[in-house]
Amino acid sequence: MKFLDECKIFIRSGNGGGGAVSFRREKYIEYGGPDGGDGGKGGDVWIEAVDGLNTLIDFRYHQHFKAETGVHGMGRNRHGANGADAVMRVPVGTQVFEEDKQTLLLDLDKAGMRVRLLKGGNGGFGNTYFKGPVNQAPMHANPGLDGEERWIWLRLKLIADVGLVGLPNAGKSTFLAAASAARPKIADYPFTTLAPNLGVVDLSVGERFVLADIPGLIEGASEGAGLGVRFLGHVERTASLIHLVDGTQDDVVEAWKTVRHELESYGEELADKSEFLVLSKIDALDKDARKAKAKALAKASGEKVWQVSGVSGEGVTELLRASYALVRERKGEAAEAAQVASGVAPEDWTP
Numbered sequence: 001m002k003f004l005d006e007c008k009i010f011i012r013s014g015n016g017g018g019g020a021v022s023f024r025r026e027k028y029i030e031y032g033g034p035d036g037g038d039g040g041k042g043g044d045v046w047i048e049a050v051d052g053l054n055t056l057i058d059f060r061y062h063q064h065f066k067a068e069t070g071v072h073g074m075g076r077n078r079h080g081a082n083g084a085d086a087v088m089r090v091p092v093g094t095q096v097f098e099e100d101k102q103t104l105l106l107d108l109d110k111a112g113m114r115v116r117l118l119k120g121g122n123g124g125f126g127n128t129y130f131k132g133p134v135n136q137a138p139m140h141a142n143p144g145l146d147g148e149e150r151w152i153w154l155r156l157k158l159i160a161d162v163g164l165v166g167l168p169n170a171g172k173s174t175f176l177a178a179a180s181a182a183r184p185k186i187a188d189y190p191f192t193t194l195a196p197n198l199g200v201v202d203l204s205v206g207e208r209f210v211l212a213d214i215p216g217l218i219e220g221a222s223e224g225a226g227l228g229v230r231f232l233g234h235v236e237r238t239a240s241l242i243h244l245v246d247g248t249q250d251d252v253v254e255a256w257k258t259v260r261h262e263l264e265s266y267g268e269e270l271a272d273k274s275e276f277l278v279l280s281k282i283d284a285l286d287k288d289a290r291k292a293k294a295k296a297l298a299k300a301s302g303e304k305v306w307q308v309s310g311v312s313g314e315g316v317t318e319l320l321r322a323s324y325a326l327v328r329e330r331k332g333e334a335a336e337a338a339q340v341a342s343g344v345a346p347e348d349w350t351p
Contacts, residue, residue: 003195005156005234007059008099014042014067014083016121016144019129022075023137034137036073036127039144040080042120043067046087049108053091054198056156067118070144073126080123090154093237097153105152109159109237117152121145155233158196160212161327163235165263166244167255168216171280173197174310175244176213179320184213191215196234201320209327212238217262229266239330240274240323245297247279247307252293253300274326276319277301283309 017039024032045067068083096106096117106115124142131138164172168190176182180199185192197213214231235241243259245252256277264271279294294305306322308315 003055004057004060005055005158005196005231006153007056007063008151008153009059009088010064010149010151011045011086011088011118012064012066012149013045013086013118013120013147014069015147016040016042016123017070017072017080017083018143019124019126019141020073020075020078021127021139021141024076034127034131035075035077036141037075037078037080038126038129039073039123039142040070040082041123042070042144042147043083043085044116044120045118046085046114046116047094047096047106047108048087048089048114049092049094049111050089051092051111053089054156054158055091056094056154059088059154067120067147069147070120070123072144073123073141077126077128082123083120085120091156091158093157093159095155095157097155099151099153101153118148118150121147157236158198158212158234159210160198160235160238161209161330162201162211162323163238163241164211164213164244165235165241165259166216166280167246167259168192168218170216170244170246170255171310172213172216172244175242175280175308175316176211178310178313178316180211182211182213196231201324203317203320203324207324209324217259219258219262229262232263232266232270233268236268236270238273240276240326241270242276242278242319242323244278244280247281247290247293248284252279253296256297256301275303276306276323277303278306278308278319280308280310282307282314283312 019039020036022036024035065086065088067086070083071080073080092111094108097104122145124144127138127141166172173184173186173193176184176199180201182197182199184197193215199211201211202208212234214234245255282290297305306319308319
């Protein structure tokens, strides 16, 4: 399945059905009178976030969504049927923008969120509605109101707990394969990964989180070099980042600085996220080289340097457990905030 994280679509709600002009005419009934029914309401356009999707590829082939028009009213005071709604089902994490691609309308960051984008037109009144003591035989009815229409942009930001960043060939895909059941493409040339990959990490029963691998960054990515920063949006929602630095290259400090610069240039507080600095591919280094490069990274960054190998598995579990601790802390804070927002203090809660 191909990956698509941005698309432009056209949506239109249904027109309301027109009211009917009709009179009751039956043999032996002296006073018939008006009996035109009202028109049905036009369908609405809804958008819903559902589990099980991680791409917008369906919208490449279906770019126009139109709700049905309401049925016109009929004689004998029969009301026209309402038009069927149009429902767009999108992955969790989808954002909806105006046609200018700048104005954010919605952020569907929770499964089950369902929002009406456009309201259908109301149905028109039939001539029965206008009957009164002054005008007992109205000869007119209302047409239905027109629906609404607009162009919108959908932009997907994958929901992941931890994100992998680094230069091309830093070992991100190998690490993802070692940490989860995901099987991304792995090869010895740059930009093997052309689209984000997700993997579910199972540490134990009840200890599970989602790990996202995005295409590698290079110098100038914030200005469009390589694949640019197009996919960095997929790690905006993560609790932390795992920054992999290829231990087999000569200048590991410069590699670390290059990616840090691109994260800072991108903005969106990515540079402020908790980061695990990791020296990768240590299976290809001897003991002295490991120590020297880890020391150089620690001195430049002022942070602890983790040492892992996606091939041998060395250090992978320890790093994943440290990452999960941050994920659990963030989820706990989110749950506490939700309780406070609902008016229930965390200390007042009892099972």
